[in-house]
Amino acid sequence: MxxxxxxxxxxxxxxxxxxxxxxxxxxxxxxxxxxxxxxxxxxxxxxxxxxxxxxxxxxxxxxxxxxxxxxxxxxxxxxxxxxxxxxxxxxxxxxxxxxxxxxxxxxxxxxxxxxxxxxxxxxxxxxxxxxxxxxxxxxxxxxxxxxxxxxxxxxxxxxxxxxxxxxxxxxxxxxxxxxxxxxxxxxxxxxxxxxxxxxxxxxxxxxxxxxxxxxxxxxxxxxxxxxxxxxxxxxxxxxxxxxxxxxxxxxxxxxRAFSYACRQWPLTVCVHPALRAALPSLEAGLTPLATRLSGTPGRFVRVEHRPDNDFPRPGRGVVYIHLGDLSPGYAHRAEQEIDISLLDARTCGDPRHAAGAHYSALVSAWLLDEAPPRITDTVAADDFARWDEQRRRRWLRAHYARYRTCTLRGRDFRVR
Amino acid sequence: MIVNSSAIVARGLGIRRRRRWILRPTTVEMAYGVVGLAAPAGPARSAVLQTLATLRHASVGELEVLGQDVTRRAGRRAVRARIGLLPARFAWTSGLSTRDFVAYASYYKCTPRRAVDAILERFGLSDAAALEMDMLPQDLRLRAGIAAACAHEPELVFLDEPLAGIGDSEREELIPLLRALAPAVVVTAADPAELSGWCDQGLSMVRGRLVEAPCVPRPRARVPAGV
Incomplete structure (x- = not known):
């Protein structure tokens, strides 16, 4: 040395x-x-x-x-x-x-x-x-x-x-x-x-x-x-x-220039290629939601991942999600985002429609497979809970406009 | 004007620190031989020694060391290779052997590595060459420090209170060694009595000034022969 x-x-x-x-x-x-x-x-x-x-x-x-x-x-x-x-x-x-x-x-x-x-x-x-x-x-x-x-x-x-x-x-x-x-x-x-x-x-x-x-x-x-x-x-x-x-x-x-990584069936789900690993989970998580919304104006057949600052209006069968990472629960967060994008933020935020917002939350819980929220109209909540899946879907097709604008009423749930 | 008979010539030399004089402007000459500087231990004495050894700039005044004007960079650079300094409580590397410590110093002193054994021999450290510095008794550690500081056989050596804590018998052995280190040796002590008897010139720091102090030469008979 x-x-x-x-x-x-x-x-x-x-x-x-x-x-x-x-x-x-x-x-x-x-x-x-x-x-x-x-x-x-x-x-x-x-x-x-x-x-x-x-x-x-x-x-x-x-x-x-x-x-x-x-x-x-x-x-x-x-x-x-x-x-x-x-x-x-x-x-x-x-x-x-x-x-x-x-x-x-x-x-x-x-x-x-x-x-x-x-x-x-x-x-x-x-x-x-x-x-x-x-x-x-x-x-x-x-x-x-x-x-x-x-x-x-x-x-x-x-x-x-x-x-x-x-x-x-x-x-x-x-x-x-x-x-x-x-x-x-x-x-x-x-x-x-x-x-x-x-x-x-x-x-x-x-x-x-x-x-x-x-x-x-x-x-x-x-x-x-x-x-x-x-x-x-x-x-x-x-x-x-x-x-x-x-x-x-x-x-x-x-x-950054990129081309989507997509999964085509049963839904078309397209995400940034960095999140390619998330496609199966997103597909599995979003398909039930798409199925329940089929036949309503909110139906969708394509899900697109967008940048955080890009919020296009959903329409023509396309909805958008924003995922920054794949931390636990990301698929459910995507479902929630789609559900929220369906609602009319202006009317749902109006205090005069507070009761309607509660009914919409009840329906959203079903759409997202979440536990139903406690609402004051227990009769409506009980009725909705008793219905089977098919009846709920038929009901949603009939009341989608009220659901979207948070203007549902108790009597909407007492349909025979 | 350079005074040939003096190793150090200070004219109006002053050192300030934080707006306070550590050394008030002083004119003093230090002759070749052993110069004893009696001053209380502390940053003031260290600062004076460091200034004389060119490691610190003087605030005012002129300083000539070994005939070089060390207030100028060229003079400082020229004289540094001819100076050795051993601070009080000098630093070394923990876990390092005596030989490695001296070899480390030798590199900076531009002394060939093959000379390390001769240096160790000269300072009576051959037997302790493989021992770690931490394991050495105080007098041997001092010898190792001096060996490192003087690996290049300097013409002027500054020793800051080298004998503090050294036993009487080791002290008797060390004094002749210290006297023979270089043509000019400046050694400090807190107590003037520690210096009397073996220095050729005495100085004291009194109220921030260096003043001549009597220094009784040590009788030759008390120096053990052959050390």
Missing amino acids: SDLGRVLRIDARRTALFLAVPALAFLGAVAAWRALLPGVAYWDDAVAALFSSVCLLGPASAGFAAWVALREHRLDYLRGLTARSPALGPLLDLLLLGIVTLCAYTVVAVVVAAKTMIHVEAGHPKPIGPLAGALTLLVYTVLGYLAGRVVPRLPTVPVVAVLTYLWGAVRPGAWADLLPPPGIGHIGLFAALRTELLAGQALWAFGLGTVLVTGYLWALTRHVWLALPAVAAAGVVTGTTLWLHGQQRTPPVVP
Whole structure:
């Protein structure tokens, strides 16, 4: 082993780097896992989950780097009084910290990628996303280390961790949300991250990291040539900041081209391909509802999955559902959504039709195979409960208009 | 003007910290030989030592160390390879052997790794080379610290209260070693009495100033021979 290798090994032992990797990786993996949507996986949301992990992993890395700087400061009597460059010690520290941070991040990225690949995935991997996350994480590490070097006091460690956490959690303005790590939350199934935005964020993080490192090296060595990369990096940071500021009016996501995954019989149910696994459950769950509504104006033969912000009016035998994930109960939630879309929200929300709304709720419970609600007109409720399936369907065909507008009356249930 | 007979020349040297003078502007010369600096333990004494060792910037004044103007970067850079410093309660790596600790220091001191055994031999650490630093008794740990700080055979060595907590018999063995570390050795102690008898020049920190203090040279007969 070379002399430098031995020194790096000793520094790694000094700073407990071998313990830091699994600890940081665990923290980041938990944060990323919590950010992933249950039951589905697609690459853009995987990138968003990675950014979520950076929001937690970054402050932890920054605090750890500050602690390492604090410990290394105590060895300045050996490392500072040297014939070698005064930048050598800090550069070796940053190298080790960078390796630790990237190892932990790689573990997180592998966990996220594995989860994405195990489930039905949609979209395509975008390497620029993980790259932007990695560069952002390195900026956190450099910031923490420099803070520890400049103010080598124990309180620096928690202060750095808290301040960097606040940077990820609270942004001063809407446009600053675009700066790394971006607060993009979940990416909807029908949306995709803008690649150019990710590239801008990666460039911004790279520029800031370069400014910090070269600036610190200049403070240590006063080498004039360091001004060149420092100024160039400062230019990159300024340019990308202005560019990101200009992007605030454009949504950070764009609609994603896709083609539906459908199941044709007995109903046609079409969903986003990422939810292909849900087709059998949806088919099984929605067919009884379609059967009960057959012969009424609310009948439907096709179910379409739509983006969260897209609510077309159901009609001509087509109804729409909105599913963000496949968390337990999703098929029933789809049924409920269809049932609600059948009702006239304006009349059903009218207090004058409160009684009618109760009768409609009674019918909806039957349509959705739910337990009937308690209503004041127990006679009507008992009558409806006594009817067999065929009689109820006939009754609904006759009273669908009143059901839809929540204008049912008690006597509507006393039909002989 | 550089005074050739002095290892350190400070003119109007002052150190401030948080708007308070740690060292009021002082002019002082430290000659080659052993200079004893008596000052209470604490951040003020550490700051003075770090400033003289070029690890900290002086707030005011001029400082020449080994003939180099260390208020300038070039002078600092040139002189750092010729200085050794061992702080009070110096840091080491837990779980590291004495040999690895000295080897670690040697890398930064640009001393070849093959010289490590000779350094250990010089400081009487050959038998303790494989022992962990944490396991060493205090006097051997001090020897290991000095070996690390002086791996490059510096011309000027700063030792911050090296003999604190050392027993009398070990102390008698260590003093000749400390005297022979370098042409110029600056050693501190909280109690001036600890320095008297073996330093060539005495200084005290009085009300934030460095002032000359009498230092009675140690009789040669009390130094054990062959150590």
